[in-house]
Amino acid sequence: MLVEAKSGHPAGSLGMADVFCTLYFGVMNHDPKNPNWPDRDRLVLSNGHICPVLYASLAEAGYFPKEKLMTLRKLGSPLQGHPHRGSLNGIENSSGPLGQGISQAVGMALVAKREGKTWRVYSLLGDGEMNEGQVWEAFLCASKYNLDNLVVIIDRNNIQIDGTSDDVLPLEPLTEKLSSFGWNAIVADGNNTNALMHAFDLARSCPDKPSVIIAKTVPGKGVSFMEGKFGWHGKSPNKEEGEAALKELGEARRKLEAV
Amino acid sequence: MDMHLVPDLFSAGVVKKANRDGFGKAIVELGEKDSNVWVLTADVSESTRTHWFAEKFSDRFVQVGVAEQNLAGAAAGIAACGKKAFISAFGAFSPGRNFDQIRVSICYNNVDVKVHASHCGLSVGPDGASHQILEDIAMMRALPNMTVLVPCDLEQAKKATLAAAKLKTPVYIRTSRENVAVFTTADTPFEIGKANVYRDGKDIAIFACGLQVYEALKAAEELKKKDIDAAVIDMHTIKPIDSQTIISFAKKCGVLVSAEDHQVDGGLGSAIAEVLAENHPAHLKRIGMKNSFGESGSCSELYKKYGLDAAGIVKSVEEALKMKK
Numbered sequence: 001m002l003v004e005a006k007s008g009h010p011a012g013s014l015g016m017a018d019v020f021c022t023l024y025f026g027v028m029n030h031d032p033k034n035p036n037w038p039d040r041d042r043l044v045l046s047n048g049h050i051c052p053v054l055y056a057s058l059a060e061a062g063y064f065p066k067e068k069l070m071t072l073r074k075l076g077s078p079l080q081g082h083p084h085r086g087s088l089n090g091i092e093n094s095s096g097p098l099g100q101g102i103s104q105a106v107g108m109a110l111v112a113k114r115e116g117k118t119w120r121v122y123s124l125l126g127d128g129e130m131n132e133g134q135v136w137e138a139f140l141c142a143s144k145y146n147l148d149n150l151v152v153i154i155d156r157n158n159i160q161i162d163g164t165s166d167d168v169l170p171l172e173p174l175t176e177k178l179s180s181f182g183w184n185a186i187v188a189d190g191n192n193t194n195a196l197m198h199a200f201d202l203a204r205s206c207p208d209k210p211s212v213i214i215a216k217t218v219p220g221k222g223v224s225f226m227e228g229k230f231g232w233h234g235k236s237p238n239k240e241e242g243e244a245a246l247k248e249l250g251e252a253r254r255k256l257e258a259v
Numbered sequence: 260m261d262m263h264l265v266p267d268l269f270s271a272g273v274v275k276k277a278n279r280d281g282f283g284k285a286i287v288e289l290g291e292k293d294s295n296v297w298v299l300t301a302d303v304s305e306s307t308r309t310h311w312f313a314e315k316f317s318d319r320f321v322q323v324g325v326a327e328q329n330l331a332g333a334a335a336g337i338a339a340c341g342k343k344a345f346i347s348a349f350g351a352f353s354p355g356r357n358f359d360q361i362r363v364s365i366c367y368n369n370v371d372v373k374v375h376a377s378h379c380g381l382s383v384g385p386d387g388a389s390h391q392i393l394e395d396i397a398m399m400r401a402l403p404n405m406t407v408l409v410p411c412d413l414e415q416a417k418k419a420t421l422a423a424a425k426l427k428t429p430v431y432i433r434t435s436r437e438n439v440a441v442f443t444t445a446d447t448p449f450e451i452g453k454a455n456v457y458r459d460g461k462d463i464a465i466f467a468c469g470l471q472v473y474e475a476l477k478a479a480e481e482l483k484k485k486d487i488d489a490a491v492i493d494m495h496t497i498k499p500i501d502s503q504t505i506i507s508f509a510k511k512c513g514v515l516v517s518a519e520d521h522q523v524d525g526g527l528g529s530a531i532a533e534v535l536a537e538n539h540p541a542h543l544k545r546i547g548m549k550n551s552f553g554e555s556g557s558c559s560e561l562y563k564k565y566g567l568d569a570a571g572i573v574k575s576v577e578e579a580l581k582m583k584k
Contacts, residue, residue, distance in 0.1 A: 038341075044336075084367065085339075085367075085368050085369075086368075086369065092339065093335075093336075093339065093364070093368060094363055094364070094367040094368045095363070096363065097359050097363050099328070099332075100328075100332050100359075100360055100363055100364045102332075103328065103329045103331070103332020103333050103335070103336065103360070103364065104332050104333070104335050104336035104339065104364055105336060106329070106332070106333050106336060107332065107333035107334060107335060107336020107337040107338075107339070107340075107344075108336040108337070108339060108340055109336075110321065110333070110336075110337065111336075111337055111340040111342060112340075114318055114319075133328070134326075134328040134329055134332065134360070137323070137324075137326035137328055137329035138329050138332065138333075140324065140326070141323050141324070141326065141329055141333065144324075145321075
C-alpha cells in the first residue's frame with residue numbers, strides 16, 4: 001500500500017498490527033455488513049497517521065474489497081491520507097491532528113454509560129501524541145465520569161518524528177502518571193496477541209474506572225530494517241524496500257501457518 | 260415587510276438584557292422537546308447561561324472543566340452517537356483556543372455540534388483585550404460545513420438557537436454579556452441566511468450584526484435629522500451571507516457601511532466586500548476594529564472610542580457619503 005502511495009507512515013502501522021488484529025478479530029463486537037449498527041463497539045483512532053493498518057484491518061474484516069487498499073492517498077480514494085469519517089464504512093472519526101480522537105472517544109463512552117448501553121469504546125493513541133495537552137484533558141474527563149466502558153491503547157513504541165520519545169519529551173513514569181489520573185493502567189507486550197487478549201480481559205473486568213493499556217510495541221515490527229528506527233515514522237519504502245519487507249512478512253506468515 | 264420591532268424603540272423603558280440569555284432559554288426549550296439534546300460547558304455554566312439547562316437535565320449536561328479542546332472533541336463524540344450537542348464557553352477560548360478541534364472533530368466530521376460563544380467582542384469591557392475575542396467570525400466563517408450566526412438581542416438569540424437546532428450540521432452562535440435593548444419581538448421574522456431590513460433608505464445602507472444593529476438604528480434616526488436617508492439591515496447570518504440583499508442595496512444606494520464588534524478583516528465587512536467585488540462593485544466603509552486589540556473600559560466607553568456606537572456610525576456614514584460623490 002505504502003509503496004504504491006509513495007508516502008505514509010509504515011513504522012507505527014506495522015508496530016500496531018497485532019493490536020488491530022486482536023481488536024477486530026478477537027475483542028470487538030462489530031458487523032462489517034452492518035457498519036452503523038448502533039450497538040457496535042467503536043474503534044476511535046486518535047493517531048490517524050497509522051491508518052494504513054486500520055484500512056488493512058477493515059478490508060480483512062470485510063468492510064470493503066481489498067483491491068481498494070491500493071488506492072491509498074490517491075485522488076478520489078475513500079482511503080484518505082488521514083482517515084475521514086463518512087468516506088469509508090467502519091471509520092468512526094476523522095483524525096490526523098493529534099489528541100482529538102481520545103476526546104471523541106470520551107464523548108461516545110459517556111453517551112453509552114449514561115444511556116446504559118453495553119457497547120464499548122476503544123481508542124488508539126500514539127505515545128508521541130501524549131505530548132498534546134488535549135490528551136490529558138480527556139484523561140481527566142474520562143476519570144471524572146468513571147468511564148469503565150472506555151479502553152485507551154497507547155502505542156508505546158518510543159519513537160516520534162524528531163527522535164525517541166525519551167529525547168523529544170519524556171513521558172516516564174507513564175504507568176504511575178496514568179494511575180494517578182484515576183485510570184486502570186495495564187502494561188502489555190503489544191506485539192503478542194495472547195498478552196493483549198489478557199490485557200483487554202483485565203480492562204473489561206475493572207469497574208468504575210477507564211482502562212489504559214500501555215502496549216509496548218516495536219515500530220516497524222516484522223521488517224528487520226525498519227524495526228526500532230524512528231526514520232521510518234513517516235517515510236514510505238521504495239519499490240525494492242517494499243518487496244524486501246513483504247518477503248520478510250510473507251515468510252513470517254508461512255511459518256505461522258505451518259504451526 | 261413588517262419587522263414587528265418593539266414600539267418606541269429608543270425610549271428609556273425598553274427592556275435591557277444580554278442576548279446570551281436568549282441562548283440559555285432556547286436550549287432549555289429544546290431540551291424539553293428533544294431528549295437527544297446535550298449541552299457541554301467548560302467551567303462557565305452560569306456565565307454562558309447553560310446552568311438553566313443543567314438544573315433541568317443533569318443527565319444530558321457535561322461539565323468538562325477549563326478544557327476547551329476536550330469540550331469540542333467530546334461534543335463531536337457525543338454527536339457521532341446521534342445526539343445534538345451544544346458547547347458553550349467564552350468566545351476568547353472557544354473558538355479562540357480550540358479552532359483545530361472545531362475544524363477537524365466538528366466540521367470535517369460534519370457532526371451536529373452547535374458552538375455557542377458568549378462574552379464576544381469589545382462589549383465584554385473591563386476584562387480587557389485578552390478576553391475580547393475580535394477574530395472569531397473570521398475563523399468560523401472560513402470553515403467548510405459551518406453556519407455563522409450573530410444575533411442582535413435576546414429575542415433573536417433565542418430564535419437563532421432554535422433555528423440552528425433544526426440543522427444537523429455545525430453552527431456557530433455568537434453572543435455577548437452586555438445588557439442591551441431587546442428591540443425585536445417574538446413576531447420579528449428570523450430565517451437563517453435572510454437578512455432583516457429594519458429600515459429602508461435610499462442614500463446609504465448600514466449593514467450591522469450583533470450589538471451594532473441597535474446602534475445603527477439609532478444612527479439612522481440621527482441621520483434623518485441631517486436629511487440623510489439611511490437603510491438599516493440586520494445581518495444576523497454571516498454565513499451563508501445574504502448576497503441578494505447586499506447587491507440590491509448596492510444598486511439602490513451605491514454606498515454601504517458595515518458595522519461589527521469584530522476586526523474589519525475577515526468579519527461581516529469582509530464578507531460584504533467579497534459579495535460586492537464579485538457581483539456589483541460599490542463603495543463600502545467598514546466599521547470595526549482595525550488591526551488592533553481592545554483594552555479595558557466599559558462597553559459604552561469602548562464603543563465610543565472605537566466608533567462602534569451610534570455617534571461613530573453617523574460619523575462613518577458621513578465619511579462614506581463623500582466617497583459616493
